[in-house]
Amino acid sequence: MASLKFEDIEKNYDDLTVVKDLNLEINDEEFIVFVGPSGCGKSTTLRIIAGLEEISKGNLYIGDKSVNQVEPKDRNVSMVFQNYALFPHLNVYDNIAFGLRARKVPEKEIKELVTNAAGILGIKNLLARKPKELSGGQQQRVALGRSIVRKPEVFLMDEPLSNLDANLKVQMRSEITKLHKELKTTTIYVTHDQIEAMTMADRIVIMKDGVIQQVGTPKEVYNYPNNVFVGKFIGQPAMNFINGILKEDAFIFGEYMLPLPIQQIDFLRNYIGQELILGIRPEDIHYEGDYSLQKSSLNIKVDKVELLGSEAYAYMNVAGEEIISRINPRLDIKSQQNLNFYFDLEWAHFFNPKSKNRLRKTELKNVVNQ
Amino acid sequence: MKNGWRNSTFKVNFYSWLFLLPSLIFLTIFTFYPILKTIYQSFFQSMQGEHDSVFIGLDNYKYLMEDEVFWEVIKNNIWYALGTVPTSIILAMMMACFVNAKIRAKSWIRTFFFYPTVIPTIAIANIWLFIYTPGYGLINHILSWFGIGSVNFLGQSETVMAAMIVMIVWKQAGYFMIFYLAGLQNIPTNLYEVAKIEGTSAWNTFKTITFPLLMPTTLFVFIISLTNAFKLVDHIIVMTQGGPNNASNLLLYYIYQVAFRFWDKGLASALTVIMLMIMVIIAVIQFFSLDRKIHYS
Amino acid sequence: MYFLALLWVIPLLWLIWTAIRPSQLATSLSFSVDFTLDNFIDAWQKAPFAQYYLNTFYIVFGILIVQLITATLAAYVFARLNFWGKKVIFILILVQLMIPIDVLIFPNYNVLRDLSLLNTKLGIMIPYFATAFGIFLLRQRFKSVPYELEEVAKLEGCGILETIWKVYVPLAKPTYIAFGLVSVSYHWSSFLWPLIVTDSAQNRPLTVGLSLFAQSFETGAQWAEVSAATFMVIFPLLLAFFIFQKEFISSFMQSGIK
Numbered sequence: 065m066a067s068l069k070f071e072d073i074e075k076n077y078d079d080l081t082v083v084k085d086l087n088l089e090i091n092d093e094e095f096i097v098f099v100g101p102s103g104c105g106k107s108t109t110l111r112i113i114a115g116l117e118e119i120s121k122g123n124l125y126i127g128d129k130s131v132n133q134v135e136p137k138d139r140n141v142s143m144v145f146q147n148y149a150l151f152p153h154l155n156v157y158d159n160i161a162f163g164l165r166a167r168k169v170p171e172k173e174i175k176e177l178v179t180n181a182a183g184i185l186g187i188k189n190l191l192a193r194k195p196k197e198l199s200g201g202q203q204q205r206v207a208l209g210r211s212i213v214r215k216p217e218v219f220l221m222d223e224p225l226s227n228l229d230a231n232l233k234v235q236m237r238s239e240i241t242k243l244h245k246e247l248k249t250t251t252i253y254v255t256h257d258q259i260e261a262m263t264m265a266d267r268i269v270i271m272k273d274g275v276i277q278q279v280g281t282p283k284e285v286y287n288y289p290n291n292v293f294v295g296k297f298i299g300q301p302a303m304n305f306i307n308g309i310l311k312e313d314a315f316i317f318g319e320y321m322l323p324l325p326i327q328q329i330d331f332l333r334n335y336i337g338q339e340l341i342l343g344i345r346p347e348d349i350h351y352e353g354d355y356s357l358q359k360s361s362l363n364i365k366v367d368k369v370e371l372l373g374s375e376a377y378a379y380m381n382v383a384g385e386e387i388i389s390r391i392n393p394r395l396d397i398k399s400q401q402n403l404n405f406y407f408d409l410e411w412a413h414f415f416n417p418k419s420k421n422r423l424r425k426t427e428l429k430n431v432v433n434q
Numbered sequence: 435m436k437n438g439w440r441n442s443t444f445k446v447n448f449y450s451w452l453f454l455l456p457s458l459i460f461l462t463i464f465t466f467y468p469i470l471k472t473i474y475q476s477f478f479q480s481m482q483g484e485h486d487s488v489f490i491g492l493d494n495y496k497y498l499m500e501d502e503v504f505w506e507v508i509k510n511n512i513w514y515a516l517g518t519v520p521t522s523i524i525l526a527m528m529m530a531c532f533v534n535a536k537i538r539a540k541s542w543i544r545t546f547f548f549y550p551t552v553i554p555t556i557a558i559a560n561i562w563l564f565i566y567t568p569g570y571g572l573i574n575h576i577l578s579w580f581g582i583g584s585v586n587f588l589g590q591s592e593t594v595m596a597a598m599i600v601m602i603v604w605k606q607a608g609y610f611m612i613f614y615l616a617g618l619q620n621i622p623t624n625l626y627e628v629a630k631i632e633g634t635s636a637w638n639t640f641k642t643i644t645f646p647l648l649m650p651t652t653l654f655v656f657i658i659s660l661t662n663a664f665k666l667v668d669h670i671i672v673m674t675q676g677g678p679n680n681a682s683n684l685l686l687y688y689i690y691q692v693a694f695r696f697w698d699k700g701l702a703s704a705l706t707v708i709m710l711m712i713m714v715i716i717a718v719i720q721f722f723s724l725d726r727k728i729h730y731s
Numbered sequence: 732m733y734f735l736a737l738l739w740v741i742p743l744l745w746l747i748w749t750a751i752r753p754s755q756l757a758t759s760l761s762f763s764v765d766f767t768l769d770n771f772i773d774a775w776q777k778a779p780f781a782q783y784y785l786n787t788f789y790i791v792f793g794i795l796i797v798q799l800i801t802a803t804l805a806a807y808v809f810a811r812l813n814f815w816g817k818k819v820i821f822i823l824i825l826v827q828l829m830i831p832i833d834v835l836i837f838p839n840y841n842v843l844r845d846l847s848l849l850n851t852k853l854g855i856m857i858p859y860f861a862t863a864f865g866i867f868l869l870r871q872r873f874k875s876v877p878y879e880l881e882e883v884a885k886l887e888g889c890g891i892l893e894t895i896w897k898v899y900v901p902l903a904k905p906t907y908i909a910f911g912l913v914s915v916s917y918h919w920s921s922f923l924w925p926l927i928v929t930d931s932a933q934n935r936p937l938t939v940g941l942s943l944f945a946q947s948f949e950t951g952a953q954w955a956e957v958s959a960a961t962f963m964v965i966f967p968l969l970l971a972f973f974i975f976q977k978e979f980i981s982s983f984m985q986s987g988i989k
Contacts, residue, residue: 137633163632450814460861468838554920
């Protein structure tokens with residue numbers, strides 16, 4: 065059983081706390097992605113699982129065993145590093161066989177296991193080569209080979225694709241996902257790239273400044289971000305955030321008044337008269353052209369239009385903030401025009417401007433007191 | 435755009451040779467010419483002060499082949515190299531691994547190991563001459579605490595070479611330690627992390643990771659210490675003068691004796707030629723070590 | 732290993748201890764609070780150490796200055812220019828790396844004699860004016876200077892010497908320091924060559940002077956005074972080392988990456 069449990073984990077370096085109040089349960093066979101900006105504590109957490117960093121406070125369980133004091137080599141985990149960490153003086157075969165040899169596995173068995181792993185990763189023809197003769201993608205595969213050959217209970221991956229170019233990244237992403245489906249091993253993957261997180265994870269763990277911001281499936285995290293940070297971090301281009309005031313039947317920001325649908329007014333009744341932040345994704349702001357058909361439609365001046373080929377974005381300025389709308393790339397929209405945009409609020413959310421948390425249906429406290 | 439002097443090939447050649455001239459002049463006068471002249475002179479019989487040199491072909495070399503002292507000198511130099519080279523390398527590696535680890539007073543320890551390097555060999559010779567002195571030298575002093583009689587380290591042919599070796603290793607090891615420190619720092623730390631996760635023991639980690647990846651440094655240090663074993667004889671001049679009975683005589687010192695004591699130009703030239711051949715052999719070893727097997731990037 | 736480090740310092744401590752003890756007590760290890768600077772004063776008076784110091788400074792820095800000039804010019808040529816015979820000359824320079832000048836003491840002595848430079852400071856210095864080692868170090872460094880900088884200099888009207896001086900030399904400062912430390916250490920310690928070249932105190936460097944001083948005692952060595960003299964000779968180097976430790980160590984490290 066390769067489940068994991070983090071209980072109140074904390075990691076300190078002298079005065080600096082890098083990981084705080086970490087509580088998380090990971091199920092067997094899950095593909096978990098830790099994502100967040102540099103310095104958020106994700107790599108440290110991974111290294112804690114590996115045993116390369118000591119736990120300052122709290123307990124870590126792999127399976128049902130507490131592993132706080134267990135040596136890395138006895139935890140039955142393997143790790144893939146960002147820069148591959150291949151032994152430059154050993155060839156591919158010996159690199160992959162390294163761990164098996166350390167555990168005194170008989171050579172015949174080693175040969176079988178290594179050839180098997182190499183086959184899965186498509187590097188059988190490279191076994192005699194040295195790392196310096198391989199491309200980045202090939203080296204990464206060798207690193208993966210080394211990590212799977214021992215059949216550990218948990219795969220740990222520390223930004224393995226960061227050093228690869230864009231096309232290779234896309235290819236390796238699907239290969240790693242395929243590998244995971246085939247081998248069904250619990251995988252914990254760290255990255256700063258939210259696209260990798262969204263496309264590969266069963267569940268995503270978003271971290272900031274050492275604290276977990278949200279844990280959930282890609283869909284959950286995308287559609288129901290817990291706070292402004294998560295809303296901004298997940299999704300590209302980022303969610304729009306607009307500061308304004310909630311009135312009887314509309315949300316006012318700058319010179320604009322956005323009428324609100326009835327159900328939301330019920331839910332937000334307690335917040336009338338208070339300042340709130342509206343979070344709405346670019347794909348939920350629709351361009352309507354010269355004629356507005358909807359009630360939640362505003363006339364805004366477009367500052368610039370960015371055409372990416374299959375997508376296009378209109379940049380606008382409302383109440384001093386820049387917002388983006390995703391538009392049909394085939395339309396011919398000139399900038400510096402005033403056009404109508406319809407705000408589809410079905411997937412929009414309101415956030416508390418002080419705590420930056422998302423307002424939920426069950427929240428009744430007065431915003432000002434938070 | 436004025437490219438002036440660069441465009442004209444004549445000018446490029448002119449300036450190139452002009453700038454090279456100072457270096458070339460000195461190199462020619464003090465390296466190339468002496469090498470050639472000495473090879474030439476080795477075929478002649480001539481004593482300093484005499485104006486006649488007699489061509490004697492390979493007689494100087496034939497003499498050396500039958501010269502007991504010559505063979506003793508060569509044997510000594512080989513033993514001396516065997517004594518100083520591996521010892522210095524191993525000690526240097528150990529020192530570097532020690533200093534590189536998380537220890538207290540790291541930079542003091544490093545200084546303690548390295549400082550002999552900045553002391554002139556002649557000064558080191560004086561220091562150790564006193565340390566080795568029979569009776570009241572430091573070592574004999576300590577031996578007397580254990581009731582062991584005084585040992586004349588430099589006066590006995592059995593011990594003199596060992597005494598020289600110990601002293602030179604003391605001087606060199608710290609110097610080589612620095613190169614190993616640089617080498618250790620070039621090994622990516624996550625290789626050690628992989629080893630931790632995959633489960634290799636400390637000794638195994640050293641054997642399979644550290645030592646092989648230090649090979650380029652080891653080779654480099656090997657060449658330097660081997661060259662030193664032949665070209666550094668300052669200590670012999672001051673401490674033993676080659677004795678007792680040629681027990682500590684080394685090739686370069688023998689050249690010194692033949693050239694500046696016996697004033698035998700022809701023979702000294704022949705000896706120098708032999709020394710040159712040894713240097714060439716060492717250089718060839720170094721050249722072939724640039725083999726890809728040892729360098730990994 | 733800590734013990735090994737202590738072992739390593741003992742010879743130096745022994746030297747200092749002997750030097751500051753009155754000379755009668757030099758041969759015993761007794762612990763008394765009897766310290767003196769007499770040994771230093773005696774040694775200084777018995778041999779012209781001041782002259783030796785002067786000579787050493789003159790020789791060591793004289794060599795260094797000339798080396799810097801010859802090596803810089805040659806390094807630039809190898810780094811940036813393509814000229815007739817480049818490969819051949821390069822190999823010839825490699826020869827000096829292969830054959831250390833130290834083994835050529837005998838033929839070089841003859842050359843000096845032919846040039847009437849025996850027993851002169853210049854004679855001691857001159858074989859070292861060309862330095863293959865320096866050429867290699869600087870060439871490596873010069874090659875890594877972006878060529879655009881030279882082009883800018885040329886556009887500003889600099890001739891070739893001015894370009895070298897204004898662009899390459901400042902950017903190679905760490906290399907110059909590294910080379911300087913290695914060269915100074917080496918020539919300060921050099922003994923055999925000055926020994927055979929010099930005859931008189933006028934031209935002797937410290938190393939030769941020290942050995943003569945040590946040998947000048949007929950009735951067994953006067954260890955206290957010799958120790959004091961030895962310490963005086965090595966003191967500047969040790970001091971420079973302690974102050975510039977990092978530079979020393981990284982210089983020697985860099986010199987290895989040839």
